[in-house]
Amino acid sequence: MNTEAAAVDQLPLIDQEHTLLESLVPLPPGTGLVEAGCGNARLLRQLMQQHPGLRCAALEVDRIQLARNLTEPAPPGLQFIEAGAAAMPLADGWADGVLMLKSLHHVPLHELDAALDEVARVLRPGGWFYVSEPIYDGALNELIRLFNDEGVVRAEAQAALDRALARGRFCAVSEHRFAQAVAYPDFDSFEQRMMRPSFADHRLTPELIAAVRQRFEPHCGPQGARFVRPMHVRLLRRC
Template sequence: MQLPLITDELDILTALLPQPGPAIIELGCGSARLAQGLLARFPHCHYLGLEVDAIQHARNLALGHPHMRFAAAGAQAIPEGDAGFDLALMLKSLHHVPLTAMDTALHEVARVLRPGGCLYVSEPVYVGALNDIVRLYNDEGLVRAAAQDALERALATANSPWREVARRRFDTPVHFADFAEYERRMLYPSFADHRITPELTARVAAAFAPHCGADGAHFTRPMLVRLLQKIK
């Protein structure tokens, strides 16, 4: 079955949650790109983004958005009180939480959400040509499966505070102008050291080359969104 191609995931989020917020927290916010679009559509919302990457956190602090604040913290230890948020976002971030801390992170998210609040989890599915290239230097098969397992455990736990209210699958386009852009964005992210050597770079470049044409390399990244609601 061919999945819909979605260029802006905010369209998925707002279809599932037409009135998000007003208090939003994002765990592992990265550059908070989607959150900035969300606040442009819903200027009444207030947002807190948590990020463990010190370099990205410093960039976020420089944004100066009046309705956005940021904290250097991980999902497994949220520096906020109980029941203060209506929506929690985890956008390609749950699989970055340490394996031993995923259950704790989901417990923490439940703690800071108000009853009736939602957790929007968007995770890449580990298939496709782009993933075949990435696994040459960063095999995320284990952690991506672990993220889904952690969600299943959170739902199945006795007296679970969660119920799953929606799932959506879609593809999102990914474009690189050339291998230099791929190398900059994918081999040397500020949040990880992939131990890249010249030999490994050459292997990755060889795998990338067949996908690159006159207008660069076009990939699709399959995604799975799961929307959980806190019921108590």
């Protein structure tokens, strides 16, 4: 049974996740942040805009996404690094906070424990670890699982966090569940964004694409297709 299942319509809707993070942790000038699996680093850029003086390291293993990041102007204090969570090229205690946003479940299963040990290593004592993961539930999840079923890897990510807590690497601070609105103007947009990411090959076939399209189309209206994605945040501190 999926212990992460949630009644999506009962969750508070948060459009911008940085507002939740800002309500949970202090971000004074000079704060050192690491985002592991940064993607396009959108949330990190938002934080830097709202809180001048942050020093940030954005780690990404997808070379295509990394190249895109390097072609865009970066705010002062932001550096992009080609690295994964299991081997961060940062000094011990470099960070006041580490973020993993929908990325922990992408860490190879055999590297999960090592990755969380690395997070603890780069955090200063008392530093915080913000982990935001999709809950395996909802209409969007039912679509995505047709071509990319993440039920196992998402459960393993949560289990790895539990093991890290049991090992004394972190102390639990709080947990938060909320919903995010997600919209796609049409199926072509959904296919490009979700079915053809630069970091994964979902082994698409014409038959599979047609099956996903058939399930997608009933969600479309004049404003495109709109979904609500349930999310689970765990805030930890380095003990």
